[in-house]
Amino acid sequence: MNSVSQLVAALRGPVMLIAVGALFLLRFDGPGWSIHTSWPLLIIVFGVMKLLESVASKTPSGTGGVS
Amino acid sequence: MRRGSLIAPLVLIAIGALFLINNLNPGLSVFATAGRYWPYILIGWGVLRALEILYTYQQGRRLPTAGLSGGEWFLAVFLAFVGMGITGYSGFRDGFFPGRITMRGLDMFGESFDYPLSASIPAGDAKRILIDNLRGNARIVGTDSAEVQVNGRTTVRAFDESDAKRVGEQAKLTLVSEGGQIVLRTNQAQVSNDQRISSDLDISVPKGFSVECRGRYGDFDISTVTGDVDVRSGNAGVRLEDIGGAVRIDLGRSDIVRAIRIKGSVDIKGRGSDLELDDVQGPVTVLAPYYGELQFRNIASQMRYESANSTILFERIPGYVRLSGGDLTATKVIGPARISSENKDVRISEFTNSLDIDVKRGDVELFPGTDKFGRISVTTRNGDIDFGLPAGTNMHLQATTDRGEIENDFDPELKEDRRDRGATLEGTPGAGPEVKLKSGRGTITIRKAMAGEHDWDTSETPREPRPTRAPRPPVPPRVTNQ
Numbered sequence: 001m002n003s004v005s006q007l008v009a010a011l012r013g014p015v016m017l018i019a020v021g022a023l024f025l026l027r028f029d030g031p032g033w034s035i036h037t038s039w040p041l042l043i044i045v046f047g048v049m050k051l052l053e054s055v056a057s058k059t060p061s062g063t064g065g066v067s
Numbered sequence: 068m069r070r071g072s073l074i075a076p077l078v079l080i081a082i083g084a085l086f087l088i089n090n091l092n093p094g095l096s097v098f099a100t101a102g103r104y105w106p107y108i109l110i111g112w113g114v115l116r117a118l119e120i121l122y123t124y125q126q127g128r129r130l131p132t133a134g135l136s137g138g139e140w141f142l143a144v145f146l147a148f149v150g151m152g153i154t155g156y157s158g159f160r161d162g163f164f165p166g167r168i169t170m171r172g173l174d175m176f177g178e179s180f181d182y183p184l185s186a187s188i189p190a191g192d193a194k195r196i197l198i199d200n201l202r203g204n205a206r207i208v209g210t211d212s213a214e215v216q217v218n219g220r221t222t223v224r225a226f227d228e229s230d231a232k233r234v235g236e237q238a239k240l241t242l243v244s245e246g247g248q249i250v251l252r253t254n255q256a257q258v259s260n261d262q263r264i265s266s267d268l269d270i271s272v273p274k275g276f277s278v279e280c281r282g283r284y285g286d287f288d289i290s291t292v293t294g295d296v297d298v299r300s301g302n303a304g305v306r307l308e309d310i311g312g313a314v315r316i317d318l319g320r321s322d323i324v325r326a327i328r329i330k331g332s333v334d335i336k337g338r339g340s341d342l343e344l345d346d347v348q349g350p351v352t353v354l355a356p357y358y359g360e361l362q363f364r365n366i367a368s369q370m371r372y373e374s375a376n377s378t379i380l381f382e383r384i385p386g387y388v389r390l391s392g393g394d395l396t397a398t399k400v401i402g403p404a405r406i407s408s409e410n411k412d413v414r415i416s417e418f419t420n421s422l423d424i425d426v427k428r429g430d431v432e433l434f435p436g437t438d439k440f441g442r443i444s445v446t447t448r449n450g451d452i453d454f455g456l457p458a459g460t461n462m463h464l465q466a467t468t469d470r471g472e473i474e475n476d477f478d479p480e481l482k483e484d485r486r487d488r489g490a491t492l493e494g495t496p497g498a499g500p501e502v503k504l505k506s507g508r509g510t511i512t513i514r515k516a517m518a519g520e521h522d523w524d525t526s527e528t529p530r531e532p533r534p535t536r537a538p539r540p541p542v543p544p545r546v547t548n549q
Contacts, residue, residue: 013134021109
């Protein structure tokens with residue numbers, strides 16, 4: 001009953017959360033960007049997740065069938 | 068909250084425990100650690116939740132429609148705010164917030180204890196001084212005396228006096244002569260909790276000295292030295308007056324840089340807010356985005372300002388150049404001058420020699436005042452051009468707007484040609500420099516204007532109101548969870 005696209009949709013929240021945490025860390029460990037600079041990456045991550053979702057919904061998935 | 072998710076309560080417990088541990092052990096730098104590593108909580112949370120979802124998927128059970136509920140997002144945002152606050156409090160270089168949050172955070176906790184500082188050393192052969200003061204302000208003045216003298220105080224924030232004393236003793240001021248230079252250190256780095264200590268210094272040096280300052284947070288105020296000045300800091304306001312040598316300033320962040328009466332060159336790097344340079348003999352280079360108000364006055368050599376989306380170059384500035392908000396205003400400047408920017412309204416009056424302006428979006432007003440100007444090239448992709456010059460000025464004019472009108476109040480002999488939705492105006496009232504005005508979309512006005520008519524030398528100059536541009540269309544809102 002679960003399609004890959006549903007899986008991607010459900011993973012979007014956690015992935016965004018990881019991205020937010022990572023951006024805050026960039027402050028210290030990365031190139032020194034602060035969240036003021038790097039926030040557009042969050043939009044990109046969000047867009048990529050949405051894209052994956054729509055790609056996944058068009059490809060028939062092995063485990064879950066077609067949504 | 069959904070059944071089976073233990074993460075939210077765990078986060079709350081962790082925050083509570085953190086505050087409790089900190090309150091019970093004031094000496095421990097729990098906050099410094101938390102301020103550094105809290106983003107891992109968000110990452111850990113995200114990873115755990117992702118694993119939960121993958122597990123559910125593998126088991127073939129029904130997946131939640133959203134990976135994180137609204138309530139959990141709220142908690143994540145709350146956590147981020149608490150985290151940023153702790154980071155600011157524990158005094159990481161310039162924190163997450165602009166301005167002085169670190170100091171404010173510091174002042175909220177504990178009590179402050181002051182210890183006086185005092186030291187002096189004969190200058191001997193040394194010709195320069197290195198000042199290494201992580202936190203605190205320093206004022207350096209050149210005097211006629213042949214010795215270096217330091218007075219000031221160290222402020223320690225602590226929960227009790229014995230704690231403060233211990234910190235104060237670890238951070239002793241040292242003033243030594245080392246390899247031909249005098250070295251002044253406040254040794255705050257010796258203290259584990261360097262955010263709890265700062266030293267304000269009043270230093271007098273022999274006039275001929277060069278000064279090098281290093282710090283992380285605090286202002287530098289340097290005056291009447293004839294040598295070079297070099298300031299490097301994470302976050303500092305810098306005020307310089309009467310400096311005989313070259314000035315180099317490299318700041319992570321700054322609320323103000325002001326330099327007055329500098330004989331040598333001025334090089335400024337870093338991010339900042341306000342910048343004021345007045346009476347500089349040498350060339351001026353600013354490689355930095357400054358977001359506040361920038362003023363350049365009486366610059367006797369070339370001035371160059373470069374940020375990610377602007378380049379501004381003047382050969383000399385006997386008058387002034389001011390950048391504020393999205394505007395550049397200049398009067399009495401000498402070219403060759405070049406201004407290229409994404410988004411700027413440019414107004415220049417009384418300029419000589421050539422001028423090259425290229426803006427993506429912005430209006431341009433030019434009033435040379437005399438006929439001593441050279442080749443002029445103005446391009447704005449979206450904006451009006453207003454060009455006013457004394458009657459009878461000789462030039463070879465070529466004005467084009469792709470979409471808009473051209474108003475000619477200067478010379479009826481100029482040939483106007485309308486086509487499509489744009490227009491061109493061409494002509495040579497008399498042999499003279501080439502003037503090219505080009506607007507992608509906007510009105511071009513050529514008219515007569517007298518010298519001295521356009522001096523915007525006060526910041527409060529009333530400006531004719533312009534029709535406001537249409538705002539950009541709003542971005543449609545996105546729905547995160549369907």
